[in-house]
Amino acid sequence: MDAVDSSPTQVERARARYDQLPGLNVVLADAVDHLQTAAPYDVIYSVHSVPFIDPHRLLPALATGLKPGGRLCFTALHTNSHGDGPSTALAPRPEVLRLAGGGELTVQMWVLTPELWEDLLVQHGLRVENVTVLDAPEGDNHASYRLFQVRRPVRVTSRPRTTRPPVAHAALGVGIILSGPDGVLLGRHRRHTVELPGGTVEPGESLSEAVVRELAEETGLTARPADVRLLGTLVDHVGDVVRITVPAIVTSWQGTPADQREESVTDWRWWPLDSLPGGLFECSAQALTAWRPDLPIDHPPAHFTPFADTATASAG
Numbered sequence: 056m057d058a059v060d061s062s063p064t065q066v067e068r069a070r071a072r073y074d075q076l077p078g079l080n081v082v083l084a085d086a087v088d089h090l091q092t093a094a095p096y097d098v099i100y101s102v103h104s105v106p107f108i109d110p111h112r113l114l115p116a117l118a119t120g121l122k123p124g125g126r127l128c129f130t131a132l133h134t135n136s137h138g139d140g141p142s143t144a145l146a147p148r149p150e151v152l153r154l155a156g157g158g159e160l161t162v163q164m165w166v167l168t169p170e171l172w173e174d175l176l177v178q179h180g181l182r183v184e185n186v187t188v189l190d191a192p193e194g195d196n197h198a199s200y201r202l203f204q205v206r207r208p209v210r211v212t213s214r215p216r217t218t219r220p221p222v223a224h225a226a227l228g229v230g231i232i233l234s235g236p237d238g239v240l241l242g243r244h245r246r247h248t249v250e251l252p253g254g255t256v257e258p259g260e261s262l263s264e265a266v267v268r269e270l271a272e273e274t275g276l277t278a279r280p281a282d283v284r285l286l287g288t289l290v291d292h293v294g295d296v297v298r299i300t301v302p303a304i305v306t307s308w309q310g311t312p313a314d315q316r317e318e319s320v321t322d323w324r325w326w327p328l329d330s331l332p333g334g335l336f337e338c339s340a341q342a343l344t345a346w347r348p349d350l351p352i353d354h355p356p357a358h359f360t361p362f363a364d365t366a367t368a369s370a371g
Contacts, residue, residue: 057082057096059089087112090120097122101129103200106165110145110175118179118207127181127205130189132166138197141168145175169201177214181205225297227256229265230342232304233276237325239343240274240312241332244320250336251343252320253300266303274312274323282307287361289341300357302342 058073059082060066066083073079082089087108099121105113117127134140135150142148147163154160167175173183187202231252233240241249252273256265263280270276282305289300312323326332328350335343340354345361 056080057089057093059084059086061085087116090116093120095120095122095125097125099125099127099129101127103130103132105129106131106167107162108165109147110165110167114175114179114181118181121181121207123207124209125207127207128203129205130200130202131172132164132198133169133188133201134197134199135166136191136196136198139166141166141171143168143171145171169203172201172203176203176205180207180212182208182212224295225299226293227299228301228338229253229256229262229269230300230302230338231266231270232302232342232346233270233308234304235325238327239325239331240323241326241335241339242273242312242320242324243322244336246319247334248336248339249332249334250320250339253338253342262301262303266305270305270308273315273318273320274310275315276308276310276312278305278308285362286342286345287359289338289345289357289359291341291355291357298338300338300342302345304346 056078057080058069060069061084063083066081069081073081086104099117121127132141132150145165145167147165149161150164150166152160152162169186173186176183183203183205185204187204189200189202191198230250233252239251241251243249252270254265254269254273256262257268260268261280262285263283266283267278267280270278284304284306286302286304289302291298291300314321314323328347331343331350331352335352335354337354340352341357341359343350344352344354345359
């Protein structure tokens with residue numbers, strides 16, 4: 056066990072009192088400097104010390120100073136004896152400490168809400184497991200502390216930057232290519248464009264799942280995600296919205312294409328590649344060109360990035 060303190064007086068007292076304890080190593084050092092050079096620990100324990108150090112400096116050292124699965128326990132002031140509660144701003148404030156031998160000392164301390172402490176800890180890859188309230192026993196003393204029990208996960212975790220979703224600026228969809236002896240399957244939209252089956256990817260779906268769902272909803276055909284081969288990404292834009300279309304080939308399916316109630320695209324037909332109709336929806340035109348760059352199709356340019364080395368087509 057290493058006991059670390061930056062005060063020579065405290066280190067001298069500790070060595071005089073506990074020097075005979077086996078396995079104890081009393082270290083005179085700055086805590087952050089020590090953590091940056093010492094081997095990672097199984098447990099790091101701190102009583103009323105963490106709030107005195109800038110979290111931007113201390114927390115990265117604590118995160119790397121723990122072994123995966125290691126635990127951090129520390130206390131932090133929540134409300135002082137005058138009843139001043141924690142702050143939501145990441146800045147220190149003056150606090151008065153009453154010294155054991157009499158007198159007072161004003162120090163700078165980070166007195167933060169538990170939510171802000173947790174957010175800071177999570178940002179550095181640490182997970183808060185429990186927060187215990189420690190109130191002063193005297194009725195006229197408003198001092199209150201929080202005991203944080205934290206763990207460094209064994210596995211690396213991820214988290215969003217904030218709890219708010221990002222501002223929408225892109226749309227993701229799939230274009231589905233079914234190729235058979237009679238050509239490719241195309242339908243006519245009620246807005247008079249001719250297009251492939253396809254549509255928008257829904258939250259929680261994989262691209263292959265979106266292909267299978269859209270194919271069934273629009274044509275009545277059934278397929279499995281294993282029957283889907285994704286070609287790559289087509290990126291263009293409509294106004295300020297980035298449009299991302301993933302053309303996909305379905306290699307096997309069951310059923311006969313038929314109009315589906317309440318769908319916008321109907322009149323499903325197989326079209327030979329040498330006599331494709333005019334008025335192709337531009338996303339469908341881009342997807343067909345990504346699949347077969349030799350097809351004589353004009354469309355707005357899109358950046359095509361293939362998913363496989365064999366898909367080297369460019370959509371212009």
